[in-house]
Amino acid sequence: MKRSLLLGLCACLFLALSCSKDDNLLIPKTDTLTQRGVTPCGTPLVIDLIAIQTMDVGSVMVENTADMLYVTIAAEGEWLLLNAHVFAGDFADLPTTPAGNPKVGDFPYKEVFATYPSETTFEIPLTLSGDYTIAAHTELVRMENGVIVEQVTAWGEGNTFPGKNWAMYFSYSPQPCASPVPDPVVVTVATTTPCLDEQLRTQGQGSWGAPNPSPQNAAGYLLDHFAFAFPDGLEVGCDYTIVLETADDVALFLPTGGPPTALTADFVNPSTKTVMNVLAGQVTALALNLGFDAYDPDFGPSTYALADMIVGSGVLEGWTVAQVFEEANRILGGCASDYTAADVNKVVDAINKNYINGSANLGYLLCP
Numbered sequence: 001m002k003r004s005l006l007l008g009l010c011a012c013l014f015l016a017l018s019c020s021k022d023d024n025l026l027i028p029k030t031d032t033l034t035q036r037g038v039t040p041c042g043t044p045l046v047i048d049l050i051a052i053q054t055m056d057v058g059s060v061m062v063e064n065t066a067d068m069l070y071v072t073i074a075a076e077g078e079w080l081l082l083n084a085h086v087f088a089g090d091f092a093d094l095p096t097t098p099a100g101n102p103k104v105g106d107f108p109y110k111e112v113f114a115t116y117p118s119e120t121t122f123e124i125p126l127t128l129s130g131d132y133t134i135a136a137h138t139e140l141v142r143m144e145n146g147v148i149v150e151q152v153t154a155w156g157e158g159n160t161f162p163g164k165n166w167a168m169y170f171s172y173s174p175q176p177c178a179s180p181v182p183d184p185v186v187v188t189v190a191t192t193t194p195c196l197d198e199q200l201r202t203q204g205q206g207s208w209g210a211p212n213p214s215p216q217n218a219a220g221y222l223l224d225h226f227a228f229a230f231p232d233g234l235e236v237g238c239d240y241t242i243v244l245e246t247a248d249d250v251a252l253f254l255p256t257g258g259p260p261t262a263l264t265a266d267f268v269n270p271s272t273k274t275v276m277n278v279l280a281g282q283v284t285a286l287a288l289n290l291g292f293d294a295y296d297p298d299f300g301p302s303t304y305a306l307a308d309m310i311v312g313s314g315v316l317e318g319w320t321v322a323q324v325f326e327e328a329n330r331i332l333g334g335c336a337s338d339y340t341a342a343d344v345n346k347v348v349d350a351i352n353k354n355y356i357n358g359s360a361n362l363g364y365l366l367c368p
Contacts (some may be wrong), residue, residue: 037346038065038068038070039065040063040064040065040070040175041063041064041065041066041174041175041176041177041178042064042175042176042177043175044061044062044063044175045061045062045063045172046059046060046061046062047059047060047156047157047158047170048060048156048157049073049074049075049076049136049138049154049155049156049157050154050155050156050157050168051140051152051153051154052152052153053166055152056076057075057076057077057079057140057152057154058073058074058075058076058079058119058140058154059073059074059076060072060073060074060134060136060156060157061074062132062134062172063175064126064174064175065126065177066126066177067125067126067204067206067353068123068124068125068126068257069088069123069124069125069126069132069172069174070121070122070123070124071086071088071109071121071122071124071134071136072119072120072121072122073086073119073120073121073136073138073156074118074119075118075119075138075140078142078143079118079140079141079142079152080116080117080118080140080141080142080143081113081116081117081118081119081120081138081139081140081141082112082113082116082138082139082140082141082151083110083111083112083113083138083139084110084111084113084120084122084136084137084138085104085105085107085109085110085135085136085137085138086107086108086109086110086122086124086134086135086136086137087102087107087108087109087133087134087135087169088109088122088124088132088133088134088172089108089128089132089133090128090132090133091133091169094133094135094169095107096161096163097163099162099163099164100161100162100163101161101163101164101165101167102135102137102161102163102165102167102169104137107135107137108272108273108276109122109124109257109258109276111259116141116143122257122258123257123258123259123278124257125205125206125255125256125257125278125281126174126206127206127209127210127211127255128174131171131172131173131174132171132172132173132174133169133170133171134156134169134170134171134172135155135156135167135168135169135170136155136156137153137154137155137156137167138153138154138155139151139152139153139154140152140153140154155167155168156168156169156170157170158170158171199300199301199302199355199358199361200293200300200302200304200306200309200354200355200358200361200365201289201293201299201300201355201357201358202289202300202306202351202352202353202354202355202356203218203285203288203289203352203356203357204255204285204349204352204353204356205254205255205256205281205282205284205285205352206254206255207219207356207357208222208250208251208254208255208284208285208288209250209251209252209253209254209255209272213251218357219251221292222247222250222251222288223247223248223251225292225295225296226246226247226250227246227247228295229291229292229294229295229296230291233245233246234250234284234287234288234291236280236283236284236287236329236332236333237263237266237329237332237333237334238329238330238331238332238333238334238335239333239334239335240262240263240264240265240266240333240334241263241266241267241333242263242266242267242268242270242275242280242284242332243266243267243268243269244269244284245268245269249269250284250288252269252271252272253269253270253271253272253275253281253284254272254281254284254285255272255281256272256275256276256277256278256280256281257276257278257281258276258277258278259277259278260277260278260279260282260341260342260344260345261277261279261341262331262332262333262334262341263275263277263280263332263333263334264334277332278345279328279331279332279341279344279345279348280332282328282345282348282349282352283325283328283329283332283348285348285352286321286324286325286328286348286351286352287325289306289351289352290306290307290321290322290325293305293306293307294306294307299358300355300358301358304367304368306321306355307320307321307322307325308320308321308322308368309321309365309366309367309368310365310366310367310368311324311347311351311364311365311366312363312364312365312366313364314343314346314347314350315339315343315344315347316339316344316347320368321351321365324344324347324348324351325348327339327344328344328345328347328348331344350364351364351365
């Protein structure tokens with residue numbers, strides 16, 4: 001029955017900045033995570049942002065939820081951000097030269113700004129089981145009458161690299177989440193009750209792309225079943241697409257982070273660092289959840305198909321998961337849409353979290 005319900009969806013699966021400088025220099029200020037519907041766990045880590053080795057020019061704040069890491073670089077006083085580069089992961093993977101100097105251009109999370117903001121936040125999938133090594137680099141400018149009069153390099157304060165430089169890195173221990181983290185999209189159910197007795201299964205992009213696959217985790221299930229559920233590979237997008245041909249290709253791509261936005265080129269078997277776009281990772285994870293739910297009756301033992309479940313709240317309230325998936329593909333692939341990439345990314349993220357591991361039901365999705 002599930003296979004027939006998803007036949008129409010397969011077509012949607014396709015099997016399935018640039019900015020100009022503002023003369024007025026309007027400075028966009030990043031909303032707090034709470035304003036964006038994200039509730040961090042525990043206590044954030046806040047360290048100084050240091051320029052020319054000794055000058056305090058701002059701060060670096062690190063927070064986490066159950067599956068995401070957030071690194072916020074904030075300039076203070078007259079200083080504004082020209083660009084930012086962040087590495088967050090295992091120290092052994094930190095890009096450095098043979099002499100031990102950091103290769104900032106190879107940091108996986110980076111942004112060059114056209115409107116000189118005072119702060120920026122990077123959203124990074126939380127995949128390590130232990131502490132994170134974080135290197136936060138930025139170039140700051142000070143302006144007078146719309147003209148740059150001073151430019152400095154700054155780093156989040158911490159340990160120095162082994163090379164001949166004053167660049168720094170620091171350690172962060174992800175904070176434990178004492179209770180289930182609220183979904184990015186607030187659930188408000190008025191007249192319809194979530195079908196909590198219907199146990200489907202979903203996995204986040206971090207679970208699908210987790211290292212050390214085994215029969216007990218989602219990464220192992222992916223390796224064992226991808227070729228059967230996706231015999232022609234997996235494709236997401238619209239005018240521009242991402243094609244993943246094998247389970248190994250999916251594992252090399254997920255998880256990926258970075259601002260949610262539309263693709264501007266086609267990609268075949270990209271790596272995590274090639275396409276740094278959290279929307280691409282979330283849509284790929286949803287494609288896997290839908291595909292495996294349709295292929296394997298035991299993936300999520302329910303009389304309903306995941307594709308037919310109903311979004312309970314938010315900008316796409318009342319849409320089926322299949323309709324959300326189609327719209328997310330349109331936005332990711334650069335086709336016209338009435339919705340923003342950020343808004344739809346929140347909805348897809350909430351869907352992917354709703355039935356994690358087939359052992360939870362957060363109530364965000366309603367029965368048809």
